[in-house]
Amino acid sequence: MKLYIAEKPSLARAIADALPKPHKKQDGYIEVAGGDIVSWCIGHLLEQAEPDSYHDRYKKWNAADLPIVPETWQLKAKTQTRKQLTILKKLIKQADELVNAGDPDREGQLLVDEVIDHAKPTKVKKQNAKRLLVSDLNVGAVKKSLSNLKPNSEFIPLSVSALARARADWLYGMNLTRAYTLAGQKVGFKGVLSVGRVQTPILGLVVRRDLEILNFVPHxxxxxxxxxxxxxxxxxxxxxxxxxxxxxxxxxxxxxxxxxxxxxxxxxxxxxxxxxxxxxxxxxxxxxxxxxxxxSPLPYNLSSLQIDAAKAFGMAAKQVLDTCQNLYERHKLITYPRSDNRYLPKDHHKEASQVLAAIKNNQGQEASKVDGANTRLKSKCWNDKKVEAHHGIIPTVKKLQSASLTKDEKCIYQLISRHYLAQFYPExxxxxxxxxxxxxxxxxxxxxxxxxxxxxxxxxxxxxxxxxxxxxxxxxxxxxxxxxxxxxxxxTQPPAHFTDATLLAAMTGIARFVKDPEIKKVLKETDGLGTEATRAGIIELLFKRGFLKRQGKQILATESGIALIQVLPEQVSKPDLTAVWESSLSSIAQKELSYQHFMQPLLQQLSDIIELSKTCDSSAFKSLPEQKPNKKFRRKRKTYKKAS
Known part of the structure; x- marks a missing residue:
């Protein structure tokens, strides 16, 4: 029996639709003709264990225990999806062949790999596992992907890169959040001062811009x-x-x-x-x-789409991502939306006429403009050498039977359609x-x-x-x-406050906020601060944690956000360090850097920052409102008050 493990149920259904019928829907999986099975994760089924899983003394936050660095890393099943994990573990043991069908990015790779590892399959079964890369949920496209399975072993560096990122985030966030929360408690602050590898430099960008505006003297x-x-x-x-x-x-x-x-x-x-x-x-x-x-502009990746949607429609980054997910999963009108790539495989050009017909049918652009496209033209976007796990976001060949899109969905679909259509117009x-x-x-x-x-x-x-x-x-x-x-x-005019569009542009073009010429050179060749899949969520997280607020279209730092950045050392609140980490993570995925060579200097930097937290001037936290802990920390709220 061959077992396909998708990242989420919608992808599993799309894979099953492309496999032989009849199908039997079972509890947590779909059985297709011939006995093969399609099952699914529901996002991450496993998560990094909390510090107290390693030792009971970590239940109390104590500066003497920092940094907390696990000798042997532990993953724990998420409570709300434990049942699906149990089903998958049983299926993995029964299967003759495994197929990782996670989303075509490093997170999707790790998400399924860690479930396979957790089930402890035989060495041979794990070595023979295959990889299915699906970026278009329509039946024809999925069938094409099914005929092109690759060895899952080819993607181990991608998985290691995601694992390094997850552990780095845990080490950085868990330790520095404890360190600076303890510093705040010394002056009577109640609550959690959350510090994150990517979120804090983003907050630093906003705080420094706000302070520059506040202190600006025109001449x-x-x-x-x-x-x-x-x-x-x-x-x-x-x-x-x-x-x-x-x-x-x-x-x-x-x-x-x-x-x-x-x-x-x-x-x-x-x-x-x-x-x-x-x-x-x-x-x-x-x-x-x-x-x-x-x-003509290249087809969109997620960040460029979010920037244009913010400019054109005032849409927040998370709003754009959620809308794209609906267009991809529910309507199947666009290809995989969390892409960081803006190029297309040459082979896709064969489908141009069908895609244009779908755009015309779905009112993605005016009929006259679609008719004006010349499919004999080939823009520079058709480039196999620049396409990796996924490609630019484009419309699919799917035709809507009725006008069933929301206003936001229409707006985003029209933007994506316009950029695709532009590939068939002259310079x-x-x-x-x-x-x-x-x-x-x-x-x-x-x-x-x-x-x-x-x-x-x-x-x-x-x-x-x-x-x-x-x-x-x-x-x-x-x-x-x-x-x-x-x-x-x-x-002279002060710089403008950040908006969704300009903050995303700053994150993707982070090099211009860096002074060190060597680091700037490195960053120009990377994807910036955060990833396509995480940027929107990180910005929203800063709002939820009370560090950012909206004033019309402007994004401003709150009193708490300003205080945190003023207390933190610059290396934590500036983009240099974490952006270089993103470059290192990409190098791991490209087999140019090892996991250990990434983690060792990170641990030394972490120890140095924790030492600085013990002597920092935390007086800025005295009059701050209490910060609400996020879900990860909420159940430990009582221990914050006990921490010394």
Missing amino acids: AFYEVLAHLNPNLDQDINSQTSETFTAKWQPSGACEPYMDDEGRVLHKGLAQNVVSRINDQVGTVLSVDKKQKKQN YIYNETQVEIEIAKGKFKTKAKQEVNLGFKVLMGKSELDSEEKLPALIKGQKLLCFKGELIEKQ
Whole structure:
């Protein structure tokens, strides 16, 4: 008997639908023709044991016990899904062949692997286990995946990577939460100060942004515009006048009067330039014309979809993920949504016509735009070398029989459809002209764009160039009249508060918040802070724990969040350390780093941080409201009060 173990019931049903009939639905599994069985997990059936499972003394939180580092790691069955685990253990022992059908990512790999290990199958049975990778729940796609089973042993590094992450999170969160909760108790704080490997640097991003805004002192800066007419004798009020503007470029001699961003701070200097150029003749020094092309955007991965949905519809990251899960599991309209990849296998191009027909039927885009797609085109997204366990999020070939989608589901499906459709539209082509002008020995520049072919941008609904400067035909050496110099006074602006879109963008592009050039270089090559599957949940967790709050679309830190970041050492609240860990976890998955080489320095860093917690200035916690513990800590609430 062959046993398929899916990550969740919806995936199990999809696998069973692609296997021979008749089917018999049993308690916790589906038996298909020929005696093979499809069963399922319900998310993680096993979880890391609590510290008191290792020793009774850990029931009381005590600084002397930290760090708690298990010699032999223990997993415990989750109470609410214990029955399904028992069913799976029995089936694993009965099976002749095992198939890991977890979701196509490192968590999905580990989730099923740990259940198989927990059931203690024979060495031969474990070695011969297969891996089924399903990213599209429609029958045809699942059948294709079933015909391409791989040895599960090929994915051991992926499982080890997920295991390293899970244990690192346990060590980091469990120990540092205890350490800083104990520090807070010294000044009378009641409750739990939760610290996490990824959540705390995210909170740090928000706190530092909020404090930067709070302490921001605006100052004036000045720009000079030259209003120009290419016809020296023409009335500027004439209907045929082709006037335009150019912006002053301060020379090196002006640097003492400028800030670090090259803005002129001395009003008198700018006023002097205005007076010098009024009613003066200028000369065109150069006209640089170039035709530029922009390729269509790649299909979405989860983060890029969450960012665009936040901008377009004001949807929170978790809201987007939940909506995607419905489109994937319930409606089967999109491929696997927790993907971190934006490329597609070349073989998928064969299904383009069917996918486009489904988009048209399901009103994913206007019929005329679908009809305008050219399936003979192949954008750069079709690249087998850049596709790993999963690919970009795209529509499936499934056609809805009726309009059964919610408003959110329609919005997300339309975004995904638009990005897929863009792969069959030509490049956006425009001409860019940059002009440099000299007036009274001062340099002025202007530029303009002219659309040649909208290409894929017809799908976006509007031109991006409506507000661009329009330039008349100009040639090098041409004389121009500066009929007016204009002084523009502006105020420096503080950075904007984070929103769902910008916080997600910060997490995926975390390198720009890092100063160390070596770490920055490493981070540019990784996926950022957190993973596609965890980012939305971590942001929501910070809200639930009272560290973040919403003010309209803005995400702000609470008083508790600010206090925690101010007390923690910078290495805990900045992204450098945990983002490098994410890079290391990816290296484990790629067989470039061992589990031990990841864990050993982590344990040393953890010990160092715990020592710092014993001497930190915890006075910021004195007047804070009590933080509610999450479910993991709730049952130990009484022990918090006893902790010394």
